[in-house]
Amino acid sequence: MDFQHDILPLKDIIFRTALRITMNREESEDIVQDILLKLWQQRDELETVSNLEAFALTSARNLAIDRISKHEQKNISLIEETHDREDVWQMSAHDCMERDERQSNIASAIATLPEKQRTVLQLRDIEGKAYKEIAEIIGITESDVKVNLFRARGFLKEKLNFLKRDK
Amino acid sequence: MDYKYIEQLIERYFACETTLQEEQILRSFFSQGNVPSNLSEYADLFRYESSESNIHLGEEFDARMMELVERKSGMKNKVVSIRGKFTPLFKAAAIVAIVLTIGNAAEQSIGNRPSEGFDDVTAINPYIKKDNISAAIKVKDNTQAETKTVVKSDSLLIENND
Structure with a gap:
């Protein structure tokens, strides 16, 4: 297995998936670095893995969730309160300064979704993955993937209709 | 439309x-x-x-990753080369250790053989004076001579009785 040809090309999809979960660029870059190094160090054992990308995304998702929960614990101990959905909305909107306002609204709406719905939406609508592969990456059934996607898209539809009325 | x-x-x-x-x-x-x-x-x-779907990590990230991987691989190779370099030395040391152990064991087995005569006494305690040893030999010889005399006198007595 060659790092430059087999492992490094996975960086962008790992980064985008991690970014959707952490909503933090620096943290996501750090996750990509950790995952790529881990893959390289375990390259001998990974020769038998049929879908390296799915394996890498599963690892990246687990690591991203782990980092989020650690940050949340830190926040609880510091300010003794959790971020509610509105806080996440504001944070994400701030992170999307370079996009136009309407695109930012979409990004912000996605950011308020539960992590599983967010990741399913990312893997299907942005990465263009099949239901079967998404199920493999997240470790749920294909019907659960569809349920999560249906809820996520439904929520976005409501937001879009709300934004249209608001114009 | x-x-x-x-x-x-x-x-x-x-x-x-x-x-x-x-x-x-x-x-x-x-x-x-x-x-x-x-x-x-x-x-x-x-x-x-x-x-x-167009979000990408730049070339700067690639360069950083390549450097990290090379550093990690370099460290691994270095460990292997050091081990390889010292392997003949370890082998030589092991052979020397085996030879010394066998030699020592052989020496000990020869040294523990059952003692004979007074030579071993001098070997164990070299400070015993040679005069004392020769005196001891004389005592031993005298005792043997006396025994012979007794045996002789007994045989004379038997002869006399006949």
């Missing part, structure tokens, strides 16, 4: 009934400039989906 097909696709998209190809058709449709006003609210969503 009839947008019925697109409207149907949108409906099926939100019902999660579209295929990957159909979803790609929607993204392509909304990425072009002319979007009817009744579908404009969906344009933002599909344009956003298209733009998000």
Whole structure:
């Protein structure tokens, strides 16, 4: 297995998936670095893995969730309160300064979704993955993937209709 | 222009009934400039989906990763080369250790053989004076001579009785 040809090309999809979960660029870059190094160090054992990308995304998702929960614990101990959905909305909107306002609204709406719905939406609508592969990456059934996607898209539809009325 | 097909696709998209190809058709449709006003609210969503797939990590990240991997691989190779370099030395040391152990064991087994005569006494305690040793030998010889005399006198007595 060659790092430059087999492992490094996975960086962008790992980064985008991690970014959707952490909503933090620096943290996501750090996750990509950790995952790529881990893959390289375990390259001998990974020769038998049929879908390296799915394996890498599963690892990246687990690591991203782990980092989020650690940050949340830190926040609880510091300010003794959790971020509610509105806080996440504001944070994400701030992170999307370079996009136009309407695109930012979409990004912000996605950011308020539960992590599983967010990741399913990312893997299907942005990465263009099949239901079967998404199920493999997240470790749920294909019907659960569809349920999560249906809820996520439904929520976005409501937001879009709300934004249209608001114009 | 009839947008019925697109409207149907949108409906099926939100019902999660579209295929990957159909979803790609929607993204392509909304990425072009002319979007009817009744579908404009969906344009933002599909344009956003298209733009998000273009997020990439730059060459700077690649260079940093390559450097990290080379450093890690270099460290691994270094460990192997040091081990390889010292292998003959370890082998030589092991052979020397085996020879010394066998030699020592052989020496000990020879040294523990049962003692004979007074030579071993001098070997064990070299400070015993040679005069004392010769005196001891004389005592031993005298004792043996006396025994012989007694035996002789006994045989004389027997002879006398006859």
